[in-house]
Amino acid sequence: MADELLCVEDLHTEFWRGDGTVYAVNGASFSVAPGETLGIVGESGSGKSVSVLSIVGLVRGNGQVTGGTAKFMGKDLLKLRRRQLEDIRGRDIGMIFQDPMSSLNPTMRIGDQIMEGMLSHQYTNRKGAFNRTLQLLDEVGIPEGRARFRSYPHEFSGGMRQRAMIAMAVACEPQLLIADEPTTALDVTVQTQILVLLQELQQKQRMSIVLITHDFGVATNVCDRIIVMYAGKVMESASVAEFIARPAHPYTIGLKRSVIEVGTQAHQLKAVPGVATTLMAPPHNCPFADRCQFVTDRCRAEVPELRPLSEGHYVACHRAEEVLAEAGATAVEGATADVR
Ligand SMILES: Nc1ncnc2c1ncn2[C@@H]1O[C@H](COP(=O)(O)OP(=O)(O)OP(=O)(O)O)[C@@H](O)[C@H]1O
Ligand code: SF4
Ligand SMILES: [Mg+2]
Numbered sequence: 001m002a003d004e005l006l007c008v009e010d011l012h013t014e015f016w017r018g019d020g021t022v023y024a025v026n027g028a029s030f031s032v033a034p035g036e037t038l039g040i041v042g043e044s045g046s047g048k049s050v051s052v053l054s055i056v057g058l059v060r061g062n063g064q065v066t067g068g069t070a071k072f073m074g075k076d077l078l079k080l081r082r083r084q085l086e087d088i089r090g091r092d093i094g095m096i097f098q099d100p101m102s103s104l105n106p107t108m109r110i111g112d113q114i115m116e117g118m119l120s121h122q123y124t125n126r127k128g129a130f131n132r133t134l135q136l137l138d139e140v141g142i143p144e145g146r147a148r149f150r151s152y153p154h155e156f157s158g159g160m161r162q163r164a165m166i167a168m169a170v171a172c173e174p175q176l177l178i179a180d181e182p183t184t185a186l187d188v189t190v191q192t193q194i195l196v197l198l199q200e201l202q203q204k205q206r207m208s209i210v211l212i213t214h215d216f217g218v219a220t221n222v223c224d225r226i227i228v229m230y231a232g233k234v235m236e237s238a239s240v241a242e243f244i245a246r247p248a249h250p251y252t253i254g255l256k257r258s259v260i261e262v263g264t265q266a267h268q269l270k271a272v273p274g275v276a277t278t279l280m281a282p283p284h285n286c287p288f289a290d291r292c293q294f295v296t297d298r299c300r301a302e303v304p305e306l307r308p309l310s311e312g313h314y315v316a317c318h319r320a321e322e323v324l325a326e327a328g329a330t331a332v333e334g335a336t337a338d339v340r
Contacts, residue, residue: 004031004071005175005208006055011068013047013054013232023282024050024063026232029306032176037202037209039223039240041216041255043276047232048212052178054078056093057085073175091121094169094207098181100161104153110164111137111149114171123172136167139204140197159190166197173205180212195222216255220244225312228252231277231287234306238313248315248324250292286318294319294326 013025025047032038040048053059055070055077070077073092077085089095097103105113111133118129137145140163153161162182169177179198183191195218202209213219219226220240227237228251236249247253254272274291277283286292286299298318306316309324317323 003033005034005036005073006032006210007069007071008051008055009069009071011051011054011070012066013050013059013063014066015063017062020280023279024232025054026279026283026287027068028229028232028234029068030227030234030237032208032210034175034208035202035206036225037199037211037223039219039226040210040212040229041214041219041226042229043272044214045276045279046229048229049180050232051229052180052210052212056089056095056178057082058089087121090117090169090174091123091172092175094172094174094177096162096165096169096177096179096182098184100158100165101153103165104161106153108152109149110151110153110156114164114168117168118171121172132171133167136171137164139201140164140167141193142167159186159194162186162190162194163197166194166201170201170205170207174207176208176210177202178210178212181214182211183218184214191218198222228255231279231283233283233287233316234314235288235317236313236315237306242310242313246310246313246324247327248309248313248320249288249317250294250323251288253323253327254291286316294323 008031009029011025011028015022015024028047028051030038040051042048050059054065057077059065065078068078072088077088114133114136115129118124118132119126124132133149134145137148142148142160142163156164183194186194198209199222211219211223220243223240225237225239226243228235228249230251236247236252243252247256251272258272272291277287277290283303285301286304289295289299292299296319302318304316304318306314309315309320
């Protein structure tokens with residue numbers, strides 16, 4: 001759509017391994033509007049991280065984006081040269097990952113690392129970058145900014161390191177922040193603080209956020225819209241209100257039911273019974289067929305494409321209307337579940 005900040009269509013990404021090809025992303029499509037928070041939810045291995053890494057040019061080595069478009073502010077990121085993407089990453093698109101230690105340089109002072117991005121993207125001069133770093137440390141809740149500027153990552157707690165990563169990611173006022181499981185490694189209290197911080201920064205900087213999370217409850221609390229991924233495809237996409245009122249894909253309904261049944265005890269559990277598909281061949285049927293109680297012969301013969309069910313609500317299921325009618329609706333607002 002013309003007014004979207006990011007519009008990804010039919011994205012395909014593959015990895016080559018000794019034992020064959022992994023079809024990690026199989027025609028994923030989604031979009032993010034200006035100022036919107038989009039949640040990407042799905043089990044481990046469903047292609048959440050590879051989807052976002054693909055669009056910012058970080059799938060390398062044995063992996064390759066083999067199809068699709070990813071229009072960001074009108075430009076197809078998948079057609080840009082490496083150098084052009086480097087300019088966009090960190091300036092227009094900020095990124096935060098689950099483990100800040102893998103993204104922070106252990107031998108460099110925190111303040112210098114925050115300044116570095118602003119200087120390399122010519123966001124401001126050295127003095128401006130220094131002052132903005134102090135301001136950012138304050139904004140992300142790191143007290144005594146001048147003293148903390150000189151600290152090294154190992155001198156910070158996990159929560160503080162994540163705050164520093166957030167400061168780095170938003171330093172150049174990106175239009176889009178991609179946060180891949182930003183709170184998974186943190187304890188519950190710190191998780192909440194980090195999510196609140198992201199929301200505050202979003203409002204202040206008017207940026208869009210793509211939040212990847214295992215936690216369906218977090219997604220419903222924090223996001224405007226959610227997409228549910230499975231086997232490298234988007235299974236369902238809707239506003240949070242619609243997800244709560246009318247989930248229409250059997251997988252989403254399974255996730256929702258597990259939230260209700262197991263509540264906050266869900267962290268060690270698989271939310272939906274069954275084993276995920278292996279991704280060693282391109283899908284030729286519904287990837288959820290082996291786990292689906294609604295499966296029919298058609299599901300085993302034909303890939304269901306993502307199609308509109310109602311305005312803004314898309315589902316990749318041959319039987320979505322019947323599933324919706326049968327499942328009814330049960331609110332999950334405020335509940336928490338881990339869908340690994
Ligand atoms: N370098 C790689 N080589 C081979 N396969 C890979 C590689 N990177 C990812 N994959 C495969 O791609 C698929 C999607 O992985 P991805 O990391 O996107 O999952 P995810 O949804 O982010 O899972 P998680 O919740 O565990 O982070 C998985 O099957 C994974 O094993
Ligand atoms: S297409 Fe068929 S197997 Fe797949 S989710 Fe829908 S009903 Fe289940
Ligand atoms: Mg991941």
